[in-house]
Amino acid sequence: MNKKRLNFFPRFLLHFVIIVVSVVWITPSLGLFISSFRTRDMVISSGWWAVFGRVFDFSQFTLDNYTQVITASGMGRAFINSLMITIPSTIITVVVAAFAAYAFARMEFPGRQILFVLVVGLLVVPIQMTLIPILRIYNTLGLAGTFHGIWLAHAGYGLPLGIFLLRNFFSALPRDIFESAFLDGASYHTAFFRLALPLSVPVLASLVIFQFLWVWNDLLVALIYLGGTEQVAPVTLRLSSLVNSMGQNWHLLTAAAFVSMILPLIVFFSLQRYFVRGILAGSVKG
Amino acid sequence: MNKEKILKKKVDMWPWAYLAPALLILGFFLVYPIINTIYLSLLDAKSEIFVGLSNYIFAFTRKPMLIAFRNNLLWLVFFTLFTVSLGLIFAVIFDRVRYESVVKSIIFLPMAISFVGAGVIWKFVYSYRPAGVAQIGVLNAILSNFKNFEPVGWLVNKGTNNFALIFVGIWIWVGFCMVILSASYKGIPKELIEASRVDGANEMQVFWRIIIPMMKPTIAVVATTMIINVLKVFDIVYVMTNGQFDTEVIANRMYKEMFQFHNFGRASAIAVILLLVIIPMMIVNVRRFRRQERS
Numbered sequence: 001m002n003k004k005r006l007n008f009f010p011r012f013l014l015h016f017v018i019i020v021v022s023v024v025w026i027t028p029s030l031g032l033f034i035s036s037f038r039t040r041d042m043v044i045s046s047g048w049w050a051v052f053g054r055v056f057d058f059s060q061f062t063l064d065n066y067t068q069v070i071t072a073s074g075m076g077r078a079f080i081n082s083l084m085i086t087i088p089s090t091i092i093t094v095v096v097a098a099f100a101a102y103a104f105a106r107m108e109f110p111g112r113q114i115l116f117v118l119v120v121g122l123l124v125v126p127i128q129m130t131l132i133p134i135l136r137i138y139n140t141l142g143l144a145g146t147f148h149g150i151w152l153a154h155a156g157y158g159l160p161l162g163i164f165l166l167r168n169f170f171s172a173l174p175r176d177i178f179e180s181a182f183l184d185g186a187s188y189h190t191a192f193f194r195l196a197l198p199l200s201v202p203v204l205a206s207l208v209i210f211q212f213l214w215v216w217n218d219l220l221v222a223l224i225y226l227g228g229t230e231q232v233a234p235v236t237l238r239l240s241s242l243v244n245s246m247g248q249n250w251h252l253l254t255a256a257a258f259v260s261m262i263l264p265l266i267v268f269f270s271l272q273r274y275f276v277r278g279i280l281a282g283s284v285k286g
Numbered sequence: 287m288n289k290e291k292i293l294k295k296k297v298d299m300w301p302w303a304y305l306a307p308a309l310l311i312l313g314f315f316l317v318y319p320i321i322n323t324i325y326l327s328l329l330d331a332k333s334e335i336f337v338g339l340s341n342y343i344f345a346f347t348r349k350p351m352l353i354a355f356r357n358n359l360l361w362l363v364f365f366t367l368f369t370v371s372l373g374l375i376f377a378v379i380f381d382r383v384r385y386e387s388v389v390k391s392i393i394f395l396p397m398a399i400s401f402v403g404a405g406v407i408w409k410f411v412y413s414y415r416p417a418g419v420a421q422i423g424v425l426n427a428i429l430s431n432f433k434n435f436e437p438v439g440w441l442v443n444k445g446t447n448n449f450a451l452i453f454v455g456i457w458i459w460v461g462f463c464m465v466i467l468s469a470s471y472k473g474i475p476k477e478l479i480e481a482s483r484v485d486g487a488n489e490m491q492v493f494w495r496i497i498i499p500m501m502k503p504t505i506a507v508v509a510t511t512m513i514i515n516v517l518k519v520f521d522i523v524y525v526m527t528n529g530q531f532d533t534e535v536i537a538n539r540m541y542k543e544m545f546q547f548h549n550f551g552r553a554s555a556i557a558v559i560l561l562l563v564i565i566p567m568m569i570v571n572v573r574r575f576r577r578q579e580r581s
Contacts, residue, residue: 100308156315
C-alpha cells in the first residue's frame with residue numbers, strides 16, 4: 001500500500017539515499033581489499049580507485065603481498081594460532097553454558113533465582129576489572145602465554161551471555177513435552193540430551209557463531225594473557241603489531257588485515273541468519 | 287505430577303553437578319577478580335602498601351586521565367546518538383525497498399570484522415600525504431577535488447581525531463542496532479500505520495507519533511547495550527592512535543598503567559571507575575530482566 005502512495009520524486013530520493021549510504025559503508029572495506037592485490041609502487045603512486053580505470057588489465061594485480069605477509073610477517077602462523085585459540089574456547093564455553101543453562105531453566109534448587117540474576121549482572125562487567133588478578137595467578141601457575149590459559153579466560157568471559165541465551169531458550173520450550181517425557185520415566189539427563197539439546201540446535205548454532213567471532217576478533221584478552229610472542233599470538237595481535245612496525249607499507253598491511261578477516265567473513269556470509277537470531281535473542285528484550 | 291516431584295527429590299544434587307563447571311569458571315574469572323581488583327585499587331603500584339584513595343585522587347585530577355574522561359564522554363554522546371538513530375533510520379527506510387536484505391548485509395558486514403581489522407581499514411581511509419603528492423586515502427582524495435585543498439591529518443589533528451575514531455565505532459555498530467530495531471519495526475502492526483495515514487497523518491507524524499513510541503522499549507535496550515559498549519572502548523583507539531594527540535580513553539589508559547607503567551594500584555582504580563559507571567546500566571538490565579520474567 002504505502003509504496004504506491006509515494007510519488008516518483010520521494011521514491012527516487014529514497015533509493016538515492018540508500019545507495020549513498022551503502023557506498024559509504026562498503027567503500028572502506030573495498031579499498032582494503034583492492035589495495036591488498038596491488039604492488040607496492042602502485043599503492044604508493046595512486047589511489048586504489050585507479051584500478052577502475054583499467055579493470056581488465058590483470059597485470060596490475062599481484063599475490064605477492066599475501067605470500068609475504070603469510071610467510072615473512074607471520075600471519076600464517078598467527079592464523080593457525082587463532083584457530084588453536086578459537087575452536088577450544090568456543091567448545092568449552094558452549095558446553096559448560098548448556099549444562100548450567102539447563103539447570104537454571106529446568107531444575108529446582110535453592111538460590112536458583114538469585115544466582116541467575118547474578119549471571120545477568122555479570123553480563124556487563126568490564127573485562128578490565130579482571131585482568132590484573134587473573135594475570136597474577138596465571139604468572140604464578142605458568143599459564144600466562146599458554147593456550148590453556150586463554151581458553152579458560154575466554155570461557156569465563158563468554159559464559160554469562162551463553163548461559164543467558166540458552167537458559168531463556170530452554171525455559172521457553174513447552175512444558176508438556178518435558179512432563180510427558182518424565183511420565184515415561186525419562187531422567188533429567190535423558191531430557192537434557194534427548195529433548196532440550198536437539199530442540200535447541202538453532203540457538204546453539206547462534207551461540208557458537210557468536211563466541212567464535214568474539215574470540216577470533218578479540219584483541220584485549222590475547223594482549224594481556226598471551227603477550228606478544230609470535231609462537232602464540234593470534235591474527236589480531238599480530239596485525240596490531242604490524243600496524244606499528246610497517247607504518248606506511250599499505251600493500252602489506254591491507255593484505256595482512258584481509259588474512260585476519262577472511263574466516264569471520266566466510267562465517268558471516270554463510271551463517272548470517274543464525275548470527276542475526278543470536279543478536280535478537282541476546283538483547284534483553286523490553 | 288506426583289512422579290515429577292519424587293524425581294526432583296531424588297536428583298537433588300544433580301542441579302549442582304550441572305552448574306558446577308560454570309560456577310567455578312565464573313567465580314574464578316569474574317567474581318573473585320572483581321573483589322580483588324577493588325582491594326588492589328587501595329594499594330600502591332606494587333600492591334604492597336595501603337594508600338587509601340590516592341589512586342582515585344590521581345584518576346580524577348591528572349591531566350591524561352581528565353582527557354580520557356572527556357573523550358569517553360564524547361564517545362558516549364556521539365557514538366550512542368548516531369548508532370541508535372542511524373540504526374533506526376536505516377531500519378525504517380530499508381524496509382521500503384525490495385533490495386532490503388542486500389543493503390542490510392552491507393551495513394551489517396563490519397560486525398564480522400575485528401576492531402583491529404577495522405582500525406587498519408580506516409587508518410587507510412584517513413591516511414594523508416603532503417599537498418602536491420597523490421593522496422591515497424579516500425577522504426583526502428575526495429577533498430583534493432575542491433579548491434584551496436589542504437590535506438587533513440584526520441588522526442593527528444586535535445579537532446578531528448576523536449570524531450574520526452568515533453566514526454569507526456559507528457561504522458561497526460550501526461548494523462547491530464539496525465538488526466534489532468528492524469525486527470522490532472516489523473513487529474508493529476501495519477494496520478496501525480495504515481490507519482493513521484488514512485486519518486491524514488503525514489510520514490513525519492507517523493514516524494514520531496506511532497513508530498517511535500511503539501519502539502521505545504527496544505530503543506532503550508539498544509541504547510543501553512551501546513552505552514555499555516562505548517564505555518569499554520579500547521581496540522579502536524589502541525590500534526589507530528594509542529591515545530596520542532589527546533585521543534586517550536579510559537580503557538586504553540588502564541592498559542598503559544598496567545603494562546607500560548606497571549602501576550597496579552592506579553590500573554585497578556581506573557578499572558573500578560569503569561565498573562562504577564557501568565553499574566547503573568547493570569541495574570537497568572537486571573530490572574528489565576525481572577519485569578520480563580514476571581510477565
